[in-house]
Amino acid sequence: MRIVLLGSQGQVGWELQRALAPLGEVIALTRNGEPTADLAQPRALAAHVRSLAPQVIVNAAAYTAVDKAESEPALAHEINAASPGALAEVAVELDAWLVHYSTDYVFDGSGSAARDEDSRTGPLGVYGRTKLEGEERVRASGCRHLILRTSWVHGTRGGNFARTMLRLAAERDRLTVVDDQVGAPTGADLLADVTAHVLRSAWRRPSLAGTYHAVASGETSWHGYACLVVEWARSHGHAVKVPAGAIEAVPSTAFPTPARRPLNSRLSTNRLRQTFDLEMPPWQHGVERMLAEVLGQ
Ligand SMILES: NC(=O)c1ccc[n+]([C@@H]2O[C@H](COP(=O)([O-])OP(=O)(O)OC[C@H]3O[C@@H](n4cnc5c(N)ncnc54)[C@H](OP(=O)(O)O)[C@@H]3O)[C@@H](O)[C@H]2O)c1
Numbered sequence: 001m002r003i004v005l006l007g008s009q010g011q012v013g014w015e016l017q018r019a020l021a022p023l024g025e026v027i028a029l030t031r032n033g034e035p036t037a038d039l040a041q042p043r044a045l046a047a048h049v050r051s052l053a054p055q056v057i058v059n060a061a062a063y064t065a066v067d068k069a070e071s072e073p074a075l076a077h078e079i080n081a082a083s084p085g086a087l088a089e090v091a092v093e094l095d096a097w098l099v100h101y102s103t104d105y106v107f108d109g110s111g112s113a114a115r116d117e118d119s120r121t122g123p124l125g126v127y128g129r130t131k132l133e134g135e136e137r138v139r140a141s142g143c144r145h146l147i148l149r150t151s152w153v154h155g156t157r158g159g160n161f162a163r164t165m166l167r168l169a170a171e172r173d174r175l176t177v178v179d180d181q182v183g184a185p186t187g188a189d190l191l192a193d194v195t196a197h198v199l200r201s202a203w204r205r206p207s208l209a210g211t212y213h214a215v216a217s218g219e220t221s222w223h224g225y226a227c228l229v230v231e232w233a234r235s236h237g238h239a240v241k242v243p244a245g246a247i248e249a250v251p252s253t254a255f256p257t258p259a260r261r262p263l264n265s266r267l268s269t270n271r272l273r274q275t276f277d278l279e280m281p282p283w284q285h286g287v288e289r290m291l292a293e294v295l296g297q
Contacts, residue, residue: 001203004029004054006037006087007061011155012101015192016060023196027052031061039063039083040075046086050093056199057087058099062131066105069126070258080130085137092143099199101191102211104151104183106132109262112182116268117149117211125259135211146202147211148195151265152225154286155188156293161222162229163294169230170239179223179249183265184215187286198276208275213267216283223249228284232291 001024007013008028020026029037035048039061049057063069063079084100091098105128106121123129138145154160162185168175194214202208220228226247234240252261269280 001025001056002054003027003056003058004049004052005058005060006039007059010060010062010064011153011158011160011188012191013060014157015155015188016058016195019189019192019196020058020199023200027054039079042078042082042086045083046090049087050090053094054096055094056097056099057091058195059084059087060101062101063127066125066127066261067258069130073126073130076126076130077133080127081133081137084134085141088138088141088143088145091145092141096143097199097203098138098143098145099195100134100138100145100147102135102147102149103128103131104149104262104265104267106135106149107262107265109264112264112266114266114268115213117213117271124262127259139211144202144206144209146195146198146209148191148198148214149211149267150186150191150213151183151215151267152185153188153191154185154290156290161185161225162287162290165226165229166233166238166295169233169242171241173241173243174246174248175226175230175242176248176250176254177223177226178252178255179221180251181261181263181265182219182221184217184219184267185225185283185287186215187290189289190216190281190286194272194278197278198272201276212272212275213269214272215267215269215280216286217269217280218282218284219266220283221249223247225287228287229291232288233295236295238295
């Protein structure tokens with residue numbers, strides 16, 4: 001397989017470089033490379049990718065700054081919607097596969113039921129709307145595709161919620177974290193490994209193309225997630241100033257943000273697990289593994 005990977009320096013893209021390597025040649029592109037692979041310029045991007053004649057395009061690049069997207073809707077649209085559409089057209093021309101990632105933010109987060117792939121969408125902000133349009137453009141193109149919707153991604157590279165909590169817990173004796181948003185923290189490493197399994201199967205059986213939810217199993221709130229992170233750090237001898245049990249749970253309204261977040265980010269992985277015969281490990285496993293890596297245990 002000749003694979004072109006976009007967003008190779010992001011949380012998921014970094015892990016994909018590792019996970020896709022056994023499948024074939026991986027050409028990892030970055031926006032600062034030469035020539036540039038800039039998703040803010042869909043036509044130039046498409047020409048560049050076309051010239052590389054991939055059999056598989058994996059797009060892990062995205063405009064992921066959820067709040068900033070509210071004030072940069074045009075840029076978020078180019079990166080999250082127009083470029084995936086342009087990549088899908090290249091995939092059609094080359095008869096290539098397109099692997100693309102999307103998000104729980106395509107849903108409105110109402111109720112408490114887990115969404116499946118056919119559930120009604122209803123994004124609450126610019127990020128979710130542009131990601132949904134990206135998905136729709138990929139599906140409408142008719143290219144052979146795999147769209148993996150995930151949530152609450154953590155990795156060993158870049159900033160993430162767990163790292164922010166570790167820093168704050170070392171500095172402060174009191175922490176407040178929202179407890180009315182529920183979802184599944186999902187490791188970039190897990191998502192990358194799942195991608196490799198799914199791609200390999202779909203490569204052999206193109207009828208498996210489609211949209212799938214790919215998240216770790218179980219669920220928690222940001223508050224529950226923070227408690228696990230801080231207690232893990234404490235029990236492994238790291239500097240933690242906040243006393244045990246002193247992380248205060250507050251509603252989302254306590255932290256107003258430019259973008260509204262879905263309260264219910266539960267995604268059902270039944271389709272993924274049944275179609276590809278996969279198990280999704282509990283979210284705690286991935287978080288503890290990531291903590292061990294970043295804290296050097
Ligand atoms: N993070 C989450 O919690 C989350 C949740 C649900 C779904 N997802 C989805 O999962 C996928 C991977 O997300 P992630 O967490 O790995 O994101 P990330 O760590 O923010 O990485 C995004 C990558 O996209 C690249 N990028 C941004 N703008 C670009 C542009 N104009 N041209 C080229 N590259 C550009 C970034 O490049 P630089 O390194 O140069 O900035 C970075 O490598 C995305 O589709 C995202 O929407 C993420």
